[in-house]
Amino acid sequence: MEYDLMTEKVNEELMESVIKQMKEDNIKFIRLQFVDINGTAKNIVIPFKEDDMADLFVEGMLFDGSSIAGFVGINESDLVLKPDIHTYSRVSWRPEESAVCRFICDVWTPDGKPFVGDPRGILKKSLAKIGKMGLQYNIGPEPEFFIVDIDDEGYPMPYDEAGYFDVEPLDKGPDFRRELTLNLEELDFEVEASHHEVGPGQNEIAFKFKDALKTADAVITFKQAIKAIVDNMATFDQMDYRVTFMPKPFFGVNGSGMHCHQSVFKGDRNLFSDPNSETGLSKDALHFMGGLLAHAPALTAITNPIVNSYKRLVPGYEAPVYRAYGLKNRSALIRVPAARGKATRIEYRAPDPACNPYLAFAVMLEAGIDGIQNKIDPGEPTEINIYSLTEEEREAMGIQVLPSSLWEAYHALEEDPLILSTLGDHTSEKFLELKYKEWDEYRVQVFGYEQNKYLDI
Ligand SMILES: Nc1ncnc2c1ncn2[C@@H]1O[C@H](COP(=O)(O)OP(=O)(O)OP(=O)(O)O)[C@@H](O)[C@H]1O
Ligand SMILES: N[C@@H](CCC(=O)O)C(=O)O
Numbered sequence: 001m002e003y004d005l006m007t008e009k010v011n012e013e014l015m016e017s018v019i020k021q022m023k024e025d026n027i028k029f030i031r032l033q034f035v036d037i038n039g040t041a042k043n044i045v046i047p048f049k050e051d052d053m054a055d056l057f058v059e060g061m062l063f064d065g066s067s068i069a070g071f072v073g074i075n076e077s078d079l080v081l082k083p084d085i086h087t088y089s090r091v092s093w094r095p096e097e098s099a100v101c102r103f104i105c106d107v108w109t110p111d112g113k114p115f116v117g118d119p120r121g122i123l124k125k126s127l128a129k130i131g132k133m134g135l136q137y138n139i140g141p142e143p144e145f146f147i148v149d150i151d152d153e154g155y156p157m158p159y160d161e162a163g164y165f166d167v168e169p170l171d172k173g174p175d176f177r178r179e180l181t182l183n184l185e186e187l188d189f190e191v192e193a194s195h196h197e198v199g200p201g202q203n204e205i206a207f208k209f210k211d212a213l214k215t216a217d218a219v220i221t222f223k224q225a226i227k228a229i230v231d232n233m234a235t236f237d238q239m240d241y242r243v244t245f246m247p248k249p250f251f252g253v254n255g256s257g258m259h260c261h262q263s264v265f266k267g268d269r270n271l272f273s274d275p276n277s278e279t280g281l282s283k284d285a286l287h288f289m290g291g292l293l294a295h296a297p298a299l300t301a302i303t304n305p306i307v308n309s310y311k312r313l314v315p316g317y318e319a320p321v322y323r324a325y326g327l328k329n330r331s332a333l334i335r336v337p338a339a340r341g342k343a344t345r346i347e348y349r350a351p352d353p354a355c356n357p358y359l360a361f362a363v364m365l366e367a368g369i370d371g372i373q374n375k376i377d378p379g380e381p382t383e384i385n386i387y388s389l390t391e392e393e394r395e396a397m398g399i400q401v402l403p404s405s406l407w408e409a410y411h412a413l414e415e416d417p418l419i420l421s422t423l424g425d426h427t428s429e430k431f432l433e434l435k436y437k438e439w440d441e442y443r444v445q446v447f448g449y450e451q452n453k454y455l456d457i
């Protein structure tokens, strides 16, 4: 798929067929949806009026961008939402009577240009660049999440005591996952698998890989859908349980990642596959990994963007800590699953579900392409459990660690011109400003852990 930012025209035939579908779906309300710099979904709702649709698709709708994180100041507040007609879907968890639909929108400026601070626009820009080389970037994400109960004192507790692949009655999640999968299928998702994860209350739903823009849209829809569905169920049951995508909600158990399986296609050909090489991997696959490993410290600021993200990236919980790749190794930052041929892919294991998927996919793509263009050598694969190595052994093998805090990742980002230029001046500045504030707010807090440990001093 090629993304040409400036010449996207609305196809009349498509518009008519979408309007016809909206009438069949009994649509009365339209959600115009986009995300802020944090990847948080935002929307404005307008009533469906058939006569206004052509205008909406062509001209878009003005809105005030000054209260959206990472967008604009009040002195230049007008922005335009341009619905992407390909993203039409009925919002399946809202009533069927007088139904609601949504379009995911691009954000433009009133003078008819893509707004530089729109995360979706930033991803489209990187995809347009590789589109010109005839390439398509695919991502298959594995978002993990916890379902928690809120106890009488307001603290979250895991919703069940089950573990990896458990079944009911230990696993209390089958109804959620069933309901969610049915809803997601209505939203045109191909759910590949769902299961209880390692942590108590932890679940995973993996959906089929698609090109990176569709996947980023899907991640946002997925998070919204599951929160809305679980909230509806909790209201119905008069219970206070909810979903969290917080990367490490509990000390001492696995956190929630969003591993990203990735491949690059040229037409029908998977660039990562080479049946004649010993490993079945092509040079491009190795170089793409070389690029990811080289830019990993800066990437981490985007793929793991909150202070809590770094409580997940610690040894012993299947989350990556070390900058290495392995052909089977789940303790390395990059794993190459065994599938070959068309299904050849690499799995970048750092991202967590708190990231803005548009920004995360854009920076991973640019890092990988940098690797291909500059033939960055990823070194030899590491097949031992890296968690069990001593620091000296790791150093001898040349394995470096990922940033251990948001503050370290912040500095790594500041020093990586490729990743900064992928975000563009506007978003880099806003992102660094936000993260500086977040770190500053965090570092002065005093936690229960410290009071317990030091009170007797
Ligand atoms: N060619 C491809 N390019 C990108 N992603 C792909 C490709 N083929 C398959 N995938 C995606 O890989 C993801 C799942 O892979 P898989 O089941 O191997 O996960 P896993 O890493 O083994 O799971 P876990 O981490 O939970 O143990 C899915 O999203 C799937 O669509
Ligand atoms: N939950 C682990 C991943 C477990 C798995 O491999 O599925 C993580 O934080 O990345």
Ligand SMILES: [Mg+2]
Pocket (backbone or CB within 6 Å): 142, 144, 197, 204
């Ligand atoms: Mg998992």
Ligand SMILES: [Mg+2]
Pocket (backbone or CB within 6 Å): 142, 259, 347
């Ligand atoms: Mg995985």
